[in-house]
Amino acid sequence: MTATAGKSSLFRQGNFLLLWTSRSMSLFGTQLTYVALPLTAVVILHASPFQSGILGALTTLPFLLFGLGVGALLDRRKRRPVLIAADAVRAVALAWIPIAYGLDVLSIPQLFAVAFVVGTMSVLFDLAFQSYLPTMIGRPRLMEANAKMQVSESMAEVVGPGAAGALIGLLSAPLVIAADAVSYLLSSVAVLKLPADESPTWGQERGDAAPSLWTSIREGIDVVRHHPILRWCTAAAALANLFESALLAVFFLFLIRNVGLGSTEVGLIVAVGGVGAVVGAMFVERLTRLLGAGPVLVAAMALPGVGYLILGSVHGASAWTVGVAATANFIALFGLPIFNVTVISFRQVVTPDRLLGRVNATVRTFAWSALSLGSLMGGALGSTLGLRGTVLVSACGGFLASLLLFFSPLRSVRQLNEAEAADTESSTDSAHRTDTEELSESLGGPR
Structure with missing residues (x-):
């Protein structure tokens, strides 16, 4: 995607x-529930730690269970109704939660x-949203659109938890x-007022029957597996999530028990990190225009490792420690929103509409599966290496994602529309090949 200079916002x-x-x-509402739902379980219903863990897992488990199938189904129907x-x-x-609470029938189940x-x-919403957005605004301005959405998400993560705490104190979690x-x-x-989109096609104009659900899922996996840039970006995202999740598993324990900080200082450190995410989302377009998409992605994936190595070096509770940890x-x-915005925009550009649901689902499923594994790994490392050792090992492991991108074809990509051009040039190929065969050639990207 080229610069948007000269175009209206x-x-x-x-x-x-x-x-x-x-x-x-x-x-913003999601961030309220992120805090209020576990507090409802713990404070009002006196949930055990095991029950709290189940509650957290149930919010992400559906992606592992249904993600690939949902992606295939979304490539067969309109996305706005979803x-x-x-x-x-x-x-x-x-x-139902506040209603059941008011009726005094609310329970853990x-x-x-x-x-x-x-x-x-x-x-359903996340995958449909990523597939609907390109059809609504067009692919040339996806970077700008995704950056604005990422700023909102980052700001919600900064403001939402604090606002939730204040509101819960005034009202109640339910x-x-x-x-x-x-x-x-x-x-x-609001979405009801947006323009309707068209159902993606899989060859109905040629009289082809819709492929089976498993065939559709396999095609989405094959596209990611064969595309040289999508493959490397997905692997990098999975690695980054693995070590990020391992670090987050001990993040608060490390700051409180090893460093000796209080909850106020920890809250400040978390808030400053949220500001970093907002700033990153605001500058992603400028950085990619100035330095090129590939080099920016490589650098963005290295920044978490740099930051967490610095974090792992702090000792003793003091104002200096808080400042270093916050920095x-x-x-x-x-760097995280820079990677997210750029990669999502790239994926939306190079993937034809008929495959967007499956490709988004494949990437999300593989990337998010690393989150659960990372949490388990963080707990295991914390028990064997200690909290500080876990932070340092996770920080070093985070550099692997940057190394993967450095040795991938993405390193030489300056503008993401280079891959879009490759797709356009190959659009006249034989109409009788499968989606996977077409994509393996037309979306080959820079070699």
């Missing part, structure tokens, strides 16, 4: 502004059910969850 486009507003509201339905179901599911339903609808239900309802209504967290989180 996307915020001047009514449809994008409506989509951005609704998405920002739901992201966005509307997913938001509506999430609103109804979350609304009900929280489990709500968490699983909301997690499943999030799978009532705060009601605010998230309202945000999803408003988002659903380290800023550096670590600055």
Whole structure:
């Protein structure tokens, strides 16, 4: 994608502004529930640590269970109705918690059910959203659009948890969850006003029958596996998630027990890291225009390792320690939205609409599966190497993702539309090949 200089801001486009507003509201509401749901379980229903762990796992488990299948199904139907339905179901599911609390019938199994339903609808929404956005605004401005969405997400992660804590103190955790239900309802209504999209095609114009669901899933996996840049980006994302999750498993324990900081100081360090993510999302377009997409991605993936190595070196509770740790967290989180925005935009550019759902699902499934493994690895390392050793090992491991990208074809890519051109030039190939065969040639990217 080339520079957008000379073009009016996307915020001047009514449809994008409506989509951005609704998405920002739901992201902020999600952060409220991120804090309020576990507090409802622990404070009101006196959940055990094991039950709390199950509750957290149920929010991400649906992606591993349904991600690939959902991606294949989304490549057979319109995406906007899925966005509307997913938001509506999430609103109804979350609304049950304050209702059950008011009726004094709320229980842990009900929280489990709500968490699983909301997690499943999030799978549908996230994959449909990434596939719908290119059809609404067009591929040339995806970098700008994704950057603006990432800024909203990062700001919600900064403001949301603090706002949730304040609101829970004034009201109660179940009532705060009601605010998230309202945000999803408003988002659903907003998406209703957006333009309808068309169902992707798989060859109906030639009279071809729809392939089986497993064949569709396999085609999505094959596209990622054969595309030289998508393959390396997915591997890098999985590695980064693995070591990031391992570090986060001991992050708070390290700062409190090893360094000796209090909850206020830890909160400040986390907040500064969130600011780093916001700043990274704001500068991603400028950096990619100035330095090139490939070099920026390589550098962005190295920054978490740099930041966490600095974090692992802090000792003793003092203002200097807090400042160093906050700076380290800023550096670590600055690069993550740069990677996310650039890679998502690239994936949306090079993947034809008929394959977007499957390719997005494949990447997300493999990348997110590393999160659970990373948490287990972090706990195991913490038991054997200690908290500081785990931080340092995770930081060093994080550099592997940057090394993967450095030795990949992505290193030489300056503008992401280079791969888009390759797709366009090959569009006249034989119409009787499968999607996988077409993509393995037409989306080969820079060699």
